[in-house]
Amino acid sequence: MKLFGFMIPLVCLLVISVAWAVMGITESALRRDLLQRGAAISHVVALSAGYSLLSNDRLALDRLASETRGSDPGIVFVAIRDAADNVVAHDLVAERGKPYRAAQPVKSLGTFDDTRADEVIRNGRRLIEYTTPVSFAGRRVGTVSLALSTEGLAAAQRSIRRLIAAAASVILVLAVFGTLVFASLITTRVKRLHEGVLSLGRGDTFRPIPAPFQDELGDLTRNFNRMAETILSQKADLQRKASQLEESYLGMVRVLAASLDARDPYTSGHSTRVAKLSCELGRRLGMNEEELGHLERAAIFHDLGKIQTPDDVLLKREPLSRAEEEQMRSHPMDGTDILRMAPFLHRYIPVVRSHHEWYNGDGYPDGKKEDEIPLHAHIIALADAFDAMTTDRPYRQALTTQGAIEEILRFRGSQFSPELADAFAKMMREQPTIENTTLKSMAL
Ligand SMILES: [Fe+2]
Structure with missing residues (x-):
């Protein structure tokens, strides 16, 4: 215009x-x-x-x-x-x-x-x-x-004068029409180029802009198409490399989690089972695949900090002393220190740090309660407790599924969120075994 x-x-x-x-x-x-x-x-x-x-x-x-x-x-x-x-x-x-x-x-x-x-x-x-x-x-x-x-x-x-005025009027109308067509032709091409730039900037799917004319604007459009293809190719390459880097970090952390499970024969496979239980509950709560993936990773990493707990404390069969208890209770914070090493693992820090917080604020390390605790941490706390109760420990026999459900319901509103505890109990009554539950990325 x-x-x-x-x-x-x-x-x-x-x-x-x-x-x-x-x-x-x-x-x-x-x-x-x-x-x-x-x-x-x-x-x-x-x-x-x-x-x-x-x-x-x-x-x-x-x-x-x-x-x-x-x-x-x-x-x-x-x-x-x-x-x-x-x-x-x-x-x-x-x-x-x-x-x-x-x-x-x-x-x-x-x-x-x-x-x-x-x-x-x-x-x-x-x-x-x-x-x-x-x-x-x-x-x-x-x-x-x-x-x-x-x-x-x-x-x-x-x-x-009349003749010239009539001729001028006709020329004027033709000139205005011609100008309109010319301006429209130019502006349509500039507009297409502008939309292409915006589309590239937004990261939308880019389609090459048609450039049929052999003029300056046509050259500019063709050069822009070539530039966009180069940028998109480099962007895809960078994303692929970033993804590979992320996978290698994740693989390293999974190896750490697996080696932790392997340290104690009584807790072997604990992280995987907690991840399966957590994802099953998350699925029932309506989480999408992307969120389930994050929940799964957080569950795998939840006890990662125990890698720093000495064997004589971690594997001790007798009751722990007060100092040993303190050492054991430091693992949520130790886990966050490990996750802090890679930026894309930072998103799991609040969940790992809070998986031993209680709904009523009596947990550790920060004494958070209710909605202050991330949803994923609420879910992992339930799965963690259930798995601990249903596996043998050197100092006690495993509870049955029904017994563990009753224990969890006994602590609804104190240790666990009442709504989530009810949902977890319902899930375990309907589906006592989670062996068929598949995890997205686990190869452990
Ligand atoms: Fe833990």
Whole structure:
């Protein structure tokens, strides 16, 4: 619209200026033609009247005046005067034999050879009056006066103006239409290029922009397409490398988690089972695949901090001393320190840190409660407790599934979220075994 708004006034100005110039030139040519035509007629009459004036042949002079008057509708009168300035011949009989009535010139229009042209007003009419001396054998014998009407000139000028105005209007309409088409053609291509840039910036699916024209804009579009393809290719390459790097980090952390499970034969496979139970509950709560993937990873990593717990504390069969208890309880924070090493693992830190928090705030390490504890940590706490209760420990026998469910329900509202504890109990009653549950990424 800006381009159109700029070009239309420019085109209008150009067309109007050209029409104005053409009108001026044409009117000037018409006026010059009229002046020369009148001067030529007056000169011819003067040449023809010389002998007749000298010989005083009034009949010939009258005929000359009448025929000249009749030869051109623009001629208002023709007067032939003798040397004493008396009218000898006139196309109006009443004027013959009288002294010539000269009119005061309003404006001099120039001289053409021996003929002078003046603009005069006679009987209220604006006329061009020509005065040509009549000579014969080197002697001045009289004067010819001839008047032309300017009305014909004015009519011709009006006609020319109408013609030029009509032509200018047609040209103007065509120019505006052409400008509109041209501007639209340019702006459509620029708009397509602009949308392509935005699409590339947003990371949307990019399709090469058509560039059929071999001009500067076409070159620019083709270069942009090539640049976009290079950027997208490099972006895909970077994403692939980032993904590989992420997978290698994840693999390393999984190996750490697996080696932790392997340290204690009583907790072998604990992380995997907690992940399966957590994902099954998450699925029942309506989590999408992406969120289930994050829940699964957080469950795998939840006890990662125990890698720093000494064997004599981790594997101790007897009750732990207070100091050993403190060492054991530091594993959520130790786990966050390990996860802090890679930026893309940071998202799991709040969950790993909070998996031993209690719903009523009696847990550790921060004493968080209710909604302060991440949802994934609530879920992992349930799965963690259930798996611990249903596997043998050196100091006690494993509980049955029903027994573990009752224990979990006994702690609903204190250790566990009431709603999640109910959902977990319902899930375990409906599906006592989670062996068929598959994990997305586990190869442990
Ligand atoms: Fe733990």
